[in-house]
Amino acid sequence: MYRFLLPGFLVGLLLTGGLSGCGATAGDAQAEGADKVEGKLASAPNVPPPVMRSEPKTVVLHFEAREYVDEITEDVKYHYWSFGGTVPGPMARVKVGDTVEFHLSNPASNSQDHNIDIHAVNGPGGGAAVSGVAPGESKVFTFKALSPGLFIYHCAAGAIVDHISNGMYGLILVEPEGGLPKVDREFYVMESEFFAADPVDGVAAFDINRGLAEHATYVVFNGRQNSLMGPNVLKAKAGETVRIYFGNIGPNGTSSFHVIGEIFDKVYVEGGTGLVNTGIQTTLVPSAGATIVEFKVDVPGTYTLVDHSIYRVAKGAIGQLVVEGPEKPGVYRSGE
Ligand SMILES: [Cu+2]
Numbered sequence: 001m002y003r004f005l006l007p008g009f010l011v012g013l014l015l016t017g018g019l020s021g022c023g024a025t026a027g028d029a030q031a032e033g034a035d036k037v038e039g040k041l042a043s044a045p046n047v048p049p050p051v052m053r054s055e056p057k058t059v060v061l062h063f064e065a066r067e068y069v070d071e072i073t074e075d076v077k078y079h080y081w082s083f084g085g086t087v088p089g090p091m092a093r094v095k096v097g098d099t100v101e102f103h104l105s106n107p108a109s110n111s112q113d114h115n116i117d118i119h120a121v122n123g124p125g126g127g128a129a130v131s132g133v134a135p136g137e138s139k140v141f142t143f144k145a146l147s148p149g150l151f152i153y154h155c156a157a158g159a160i161v162d163h164i165s166n167g168m169y170g171l172i173l174v175e176p177e178g179g180l181p182k183v184d185r186e187f188y189v190m191e192s193e194f195f196a197a198d199p200v201d202g203v204a205a206f207d208i209n210r211g212l213a214e215h216a217t218y219v220v221f222n223g224r225q226n227s228l229m230g231p232n233v234l235k236a237k238a239g240e241t242v243r244i245y246f247g248n249i250g251p252n253g254t255s256s257f258h259v260i261g262e263i264f265d266k267v268y269v270e271g272g273t274g275l276v277n278t279g280i281q282t283t284l285v286p287s288a289g290a291t292i293v294e295f296k297v298d299v300p301g302t303y304t305l306v307d308h309s310i311y312r313v314a315k316g317a318i319g320q321l322v323v324e325g326p327e328k329p330g331v332y333r334s335g336e
Contacts, residue, residue, distance in 0.1 A: 036060050036101070041090040044170075044222045045234060047186040047245060048093040050179050056097035058142075063089065065106045065114040065133070065155070065168070069203055072218060073225045073316075077203040078196060080223075081112065081155070081166035087223030088190040089153070089170030091245065096148040096174050101140060102127065108136035113157045118143070119288070120151035120174050128156040148176035150271035150290040152247055161251065165195055165206050167223060169249040171290060176273040183294060184240035189228070190247040191255050191285070191307060191317060194218040214252040219307060220316035228305065228319025236297050238325025243294045244305075247271075250287025257291065258282040258308040259321070261301070268292035282308050297323045299332045 039061040040048035066085040072078035083089030094100055106114050113134050117126035121143045124130075130141045155168030171188065193216035197207035210217060221228050228234060236242050248255040264280040271290035277283075285291050297303070300323050307317035327333075 039100075040093045041084075042188065043084070043086045043090055044088055044188040044190060045228065047091060047188045048173075051093060051095040051175050052179070053095070056095060056099070058099045058101055059094045060101045060103070061092055062103045063105070063116065065104070065110055065112075067110045067112065071224060072194060072196070072204065072220070075202070076196070076199050078194065078224075079166065079203065079205045081114070081163060081168050083116070083153075083155075083168060083170055087167035087169075087192070088188075088247065088249075089168070091170060091188045092172040094145050094172070094174055095179075096145055096176055098145045098174075099142060100145060101142050102131070103138060103140050104131050104133055105138040106133035106135050110135045112163070114155050114163065114168065115157045116153055117156040118151065118153040118172060120145055120147070120149070120153075120172050122146055125156065126153075132157060145174045148174045148273045150174075150245055150247070150268070150292050152249065152288045152290055154249060154288065161208065161211055162206050164249060164251045165193070165211055167192070169247075171245055171247045173245060180243070180273070180292075183243045185234075185236045185242045187234050187242070187244050189221050189244055189305065189319065190223075190249065191219065191221055191257070192223065192249045193251060193253055194220065211251070216253065216312075216315060218316050219253065219312040221305065221319045225316035233302075234305075234319065234321040236321060236323050238297055238300045238323055238328065240323075241294060241296050242321070243292060245290070245292055246285060247290040248285040248287060252287060253307075253309070253312070254287060255285040255317075256282050256308040257285050257293070258306055259293075259295070260304040260306060262295045262297065262303050264293040264295050266292075266294040297321070299323070299328050300325045 042048040115131040117128040155163035195210035196204035196217040267277045269275040303321040305319040
């Protein structure tokens with residue numbers, strides 16, 4: 001589904017300089033006691049594994065800006081700008097108290113300057129002030145993860161709107177002390193609007209007038225229509241607990257995130273870890289905001305993820321979670 005996913009990202013991971021200062025490979029740096037560890041990253045809908053250590057470390061993250069053309073619908077391709085060759089970009093996972101050494105590279109083959117604003121940063125521009133890279137450049141900045149929560153990152157270069165609208169965003173989880181409670185399944189889902197002009201030879205590009213009018217052509221999960229449908233559905237077994245890390249970049253719309261047929265047993269309000277609400281049907285996720293939801297799937301069947309601003313489903317804001325396992329007629333059945 002994401003044909004650029006592994007090649008582009010791994011090339012970026014491997015070629016952007018290694019771990020300066022410790023002389024170790026990424027694998028060596030994972031060893032117990034190493035001062036620096038390579039960051040845990042995963043591409044949506046996958047989630048990096050829990051951090052599983054009690055001591056804070058310096059976590060090295062390597063991101064690469066990539067511009068490419070890929071399908072946004074079955075019939076239309078789009079001129080994406082991205083981190084790592086996927087939309088959304090990779091999800092990162094660190095722990096509160098960690099120091100993050102963030103490397104951003106912009107290959108010479110790209111056409112645009114880029115940077116990154118990470119909402120987990122305390123400092124001007126969230127890093128954008130010191131991470132601007134022209135094509136062919138790389139930069140490094142360092143920040144301490146002071147606050148736990150699920151945070152958006154996005155490019156803030158140039159006019160910002162085109163970089164955000166073209167796909168340059170993703171999520172970073174800063175785990176609280178002791179981590180989050182164990183669950184059976186974790187997924188990474190991000191909603192976004194695309195403002196696409198009429199395609200030329202089947203390829204569409206950003207239309208700023210549609211953006212200014214707040215009139216999205218597409219509203220999608222994980223960067224394109226059907227990213228969580230058909231062969232790409234999320235899967236779980238009856239009785240399992242599911243956690244979704246859900247981000248909404250907008251850039252304009254607020255999401256009314258809902259899973260049809262389920263109730264969120266827990267909502268980590270606005271992506272923070274200090275306030276957990278329970279028994280929630282639909283949760284609001286603002287532009288450039290995030291949430292963490294958890295629910296137990298009791299009954300087998302198909303559950304549908306939507307932005308319950310329901311006209312957006314017709315624009316692509318839909319995905320499915322398919323649950324297999326034994327029926328549980330005491331919870332749900334046809335008839336009396
Ligand atoms: Cu950019």
